[in-house]
Amino acid sequence: AQKITQTQPGMFVQEKEAVTLDCTYDTSDQSYGLFWYKQPSSGEMIFLIYQGSYDEQNATEGRYSLNFQKARKSANLVISASQLGDSAMYFCAMRPNSGGSNYKLTFGKGTLLTVNP
Amino acid sequence: DTEVTQTPKHLVMGMTNKKSLKCEQHMGHRAMYWYKQKAKKPPELMFVYSYEKLSINESVPSRFSPECPNSSLLNLHLHALQPEDSALYLCASSQANLAGGPYNSPLHFGNGTRLTVT
DSSP states (O other): OOEEEOOOSEEEEETTSOEEEOOEEEOSOSSEEEEEEEEOTTOOOEEEEEEETTOSSOOEETTEEEEEETTTTEEEEEEOSOOGGGOEEEEEEEEESSOGGGOOOEEOOOEEEEEEO | OOSEEEEOSEEEEOTTOEEEEEEEEOSOOSEEEEEEEOTTSOOEEEEEEETTEEEEEOSOOTTEEEEEEETTEEEEEEESOOGGGOEEEEEEEESOOTTOOOTTOOOEEOOOEEEEEO
16 A cells, blocks of 8 residues: 655745655555646646656756655655745645555645745 | 536435436547535546446436436436436547556546536
């Protein structure tokens, strides 16, 4: 079974500053993927970034980067140059790469990010 | 614009009503999902269809009945719901399927249907 822990229920950041959202995970799988999603108040879940467990480089997508520390089982999301539109709920999620009934995306509880002007 | 389309956006129904939620994707994805999300909580998986066959049912009550008429469409039929079933219902699709890959394929979500049961 997989478990995702997001310890920050809420975070505040000033516009144009960087912010780190924490995510730790627990799994017995050797091969897995980590995903971050953004959910604005409108409800849509927006995919942000992916990190594979065997990827040697930390993933980056525009202003989003993932600080992946496999030994510590952490996959923190870094948002650079925060914008007001970044205010949303952010979910960390994990999926094992083995198929079958375990091939499910498990979500953390989320972190509500508020960007202040 | 999202590539997964859900209708309706909002639905209010009584406990004796029968209604359906609809989801459509044209990305050629072979896995489709229904999630239920309560306020301030993460999405909870309900059903997974892989190649149009129901592959995962997360012990969902029978008052929720999924249907996958073809590879682009996914329905969720609702009957005799309870007020506690009020939630945001999210549909998603992905290239990744229960055969195990591609590994970096994310789930693409629709905007959801906000369901209120009175």
